[in-house]
Amino acid sequence: MSSTFITWFVVALVLVTSVGLLISRDWRWNLGLMAAQYFGVFILISQTWPFGLASVKLVTGWMACAALGVTRLGLPEGESPLESAWPQGRAFRLFAASIVIALVLASAPNMEALVPGINAGVVRAGLFLAGMGLLHLGITAEPLRVALGLLTFLAGFEVLYASIETSVLLAGLFAIVNLGLALVGSYWMSAAQPAESAQ
Amino acid sequence: MSAPFLWIIFPIGMGALLLLVGRERAVSVLGGLTTGALSLLALLIPIDTALLLGTASFKLQGTLSVLGRSFTLLPAHGLLLAILFGLAALWFFGAESLGLSRRLIPLSMMILGLLVASIAVQPFIFAALLIEIASLLAVPMLLTPNNKPGRGLVRFVIYQTLAMPFILFAGWLLTSIETSPGDVALTNAATSMLGIGFALLLAFFPLNVWIPMLFDEAPPYLAGFLMWLLPLVTTLFAMGFLDKYSFLRGSEQLLTALRFSGILMILASGLWSTFERHLGRLMGYAVIAETGFLLIGLSLANADGVQAVFMQMIPRGVVFAVWAYALTIIAAHADSLRFYDIQGALRVVPLASMAVIAAGLSAAGLPLLADFPARLILLQELATKSPTLLAAVMLGLLGMLVGVVRTVSAMAAAPAEAAWEAHEETTQRIWLGAGILALFVLGVLPQIINPLLKNLPALFSRLGG
Numbered sequence: 226m227s228s229t230f231i232t233w234f235v236v237a238l239v240l241v242t243s244v245g246l247l248i249s250r251d252w253r254w255n256l257g258l259m260a261a262q263y264f265g266v267f268i269l270i271s272q273t274w275p276f277g278l279a280s281v282k283l284v285t286g287w288m289a290c291a292a293l294g295v296t297r298l299g300l301p302e303g304e305s306p307l308e309s310a311w312p313q314g315r316a317f318r319l320f321a322a323s324i325v326i327a328l329v330l331a332s333a334p335n336m337e338a339l340v341p342g343i344n345a346g347v348v349r350a351g352l353f354l355a356g357m358g359l360l361h362l363g364i365t366a367e368p369l370r371v372a373l374g375l376l377t378f379l380a381g382f383e384v385l386y387a388s389i390e391t392s393v394l395l396a397g398l399f400a401i402v403n404l405g406l407a408l409v410g411s412y413w414m415s416a417a418q419p420a421e422s423a424q
Numbered sequence: 425m426s427a428p429f430l431w432i433i434f435p436i437g438m439g440a441l442l443l444l445v446g447r448e449r450a451v452s453v454l455g456g457l458t459t460g461a462l463s464l465l466a467l468l469i470p471i472d473t474a475l476l477l478g479t480a481s482f483k484l485q486g487t488l489s490v491l492g493r494s495f496t497l498l499p500a501h502g503l504l505l506a507i508l509f510g511l512a513a514l515w516f517f518g519a520e521s522l523g524l525s526r527r528l529i530p531l532s533m534m535i536l537g538l539l540v541a542s543i544a545v546q547p548f549i550f551a552a553l554l555i556e557i558a559s560l561l562a563v564p565m566l567l568t569p570n571n572k573p574g575r576g577l578v579r580f581v582i583y584q585t586l587a588m589p590f591i592l593f594a595g596w597l598l599t600s601i602e603t604s605p606g607d608v609a610l611t612n613a614a615t616s617m618l619g620i621g622f623a624l625l626l627a628f629f630p631l632n633v634w635i636p637m638l639f640d641e642a643p644p645y646l647a648g649f650l651m652w653l654l655p656l657v658t659t660l661f662a663m664g665f666l667d668k669y670s671f672l673r674g675s676e677q678l679l680t681a682l683r684f685s686g687i688l689m690i691l692a693s694g695l696w697s698t699f700e701r702h703l704g705r706l707m708g709y710a711v712i713a714e715t716g717f718l719l720i721g722l723s724l725a726n727a728d729g730v731q732a733v734f735m736q737m738i739p740r741g742v743v744f745a746v747w748a749y750a751l752t753i754i755a756a757h758a759d760s761l762r763f764y765d766i767q768g769a770l771r772v773v774p775l776a777s778m779a780v781i782a783a784g785l786s787a788a789g790l791p792l793l794a795d796f797p798a799r800l801i802l803l804q805e806l807a808t809k810s811p812t813l814l815a816a817v818m819l820g821l822l823g824m825l826v827g828v829v830r831t832v833s834a835m836a837a838a839p840a841e842a843a844w845e846a847h848e849e850t851t852q853r854i855w856l857g858a859g860i861l862a863l864f865v866l867g868v869l870p871q872i873i874n875p876l877l878k879n880l881p882a883l884f885s886r887l888g889g
Contacts, residue, residue, distance in 0.1 A: 406585065
């Protein structure tokens with residue numbers, strides 16, 4: 226009973242964080258939401274993976290957030306001009322997010338049928354994250370946001386995949402990919418700055 | 425000593441060490457010699473076979489266990505490794521005369537090691553993760569500090585990352601199908617997931633716009649190396665799926681989809697090449713078309729198809745190396761690679777211009793050039809399937825040919841008083857001359873690479889047997 230309650234609470238948490246990532250324009254909030262999202266991912270994965278192995282996700286996720294945060298902190302404030310070409314309104318983003326939520330709720334039973342025995346909450350959480358990550362990638366071209374979108378998409382997949390495959394090597398490779406994406410995002414952010422402002 | 429240590433861990437470690445070396449020449453020599461030596465070792469030392477050295481015996485183990493999973497290289501992998509490392513050595517030696525050694529070699533060696541790991545990893549589905557890590561490593565190679573990441577690079581990372589989950593999940597579904605064959609829903613889901621994953625990885629039409637963009641944004645030599653190696657290894661990964669699962673290679677719908685995707689890529693590349701006005705982007709379209717030919721080979725799902733895929737390996741590497749090398753030289757003598765800026769290039773960098781033309785003609789499938797023999801096999805096979813499909817491919821090749829003719833026209837356009845004065849350095853001339861010669865040798869005497877290729881189909885015994 227309590228396990229089910231926790232699962233659905235975490236589903237709500239990752240839904241809030243992923244939608245929050247979509248509508249928030251402040252990078253500090255974004256990274257805070259991302260860190261909270263990784264906590265949710267850790268709780269979900271720890272239901273199927275050993276605690277130690279699941280904690281790798283949490284540590285890696287927070288390291289990714291830290292890498293992005295430290296790089297962003299060293300850059301001048303102000304929104305990237307790349308971002309202004311895309312839909313800005315929160316209402317638009319909320320509307321798009323609601324479509325993703327509807328799609329996830331409609332397709333989750335099919336996913337449950339494909340993976341027998343998978344927790345219903347885990348399926349929804351994974352699909353919410355993957356869907357929001359994809360949506361994020363679709364409406365932004367700014368390096369930090371692209372990195373966050375990719376990490377969110379990947380987090381959703383990891384939640385789903387953890388239910389079907391447990392492997393130390395897999396956990397290690399996923400950790401490298403997550404950190405690699407964060408470093409690529411950081412590199413993009415710092416490379417995009419003129420030499421004098423990056424110093 | 426194990427083979428995975430030698431051809432996976434050692435190149436990755438060596439690449440990391442070379443990051444610390446500051447001199448262009450030293451990086452080039454060390455990188456080139458290391459990969460060259462690894463290529464020779466792959467040719468000379470059979471994997472998993474005991475060798476007698478005087479009274480002592482020596483055996484290069486084929487398997488290395490890591491965290492409960494294994495990396496396994498089979499004896500048949502030897503020739504594949506020899507080709508991959510041998511061609512990489514050529515790219516690395518060539519980089520020095522372009523001043524790109526430090527940017528290309530350390531990271532490329534690590535990428536090469538990771539891609540070999542993707543060939544060797546068991547279960548082979550984990551290859552998707554290793555390919556993704558290799559793609560991420562390419563980012564600092566393609567983008568220098570103080571430059572905004574271009575749209576091509578961003579899309580490259582996005583598509584490679586999106587592909588991985590689809591392939592991993594498809595792999596799991598395929599394992600489920602093994603335990604419950606005949607489940608149509610599961611089969612359809614697995615095939616669809618696999619299709620989406622490889623469409624993203626191999627840049628099927630229309631998910632390939634980032635390739636020409638990448639050639640526009642990054643030095644052609646760096647983008648060329650990546651686009652030589654990555655689609656090739658990904659195709660081998662795809663062949664692994666077809667080889668392992670009989671229902672996949674028996675699925676007429678899947679094979680038809682692969683064939684149509686390949687043809688569409690060639691046709692679209694030809695069409696865009698006809699109108700393109702940027703030399704780098706033209707090479708990007710040729711890369712797409714080359715991948716299209718790999719897909720056609722894959723779609724045959726028989727011994728001829730497998731042979732055709734392997735036959736493209738060496739010419740593909742040589743053609744792209746020559747093309748990218750020459751483009752980088754031209755770029756160094758012009759404001760950009762746009763047609764407007766390369767007018768008169770034939771008089772300024774004649775050998776580089778000729779190399780671009782020869783490589784372009786080879787990619788367009790002209791007889792007597794490197795790509796022709798493999799093209800011929802595929803076109804013959806395609807003719808037996810459908811003359812319409814053959815005509816579509818020929819139309820694509822014609823478009824690429826038009827692109828080359830327009831390139832010649834742009835390069836030749838110069839004021840009458842402009843002097844003929846070659847600006848290539850001596851080393852560059854040697855490399856260009858050898859490259860152009862190699863294009864002809866591979867076209868006229870394709871049998872010289874047969875000893876390297878003849879045992880490769882054994883890697884996919886069910887597909888190529």
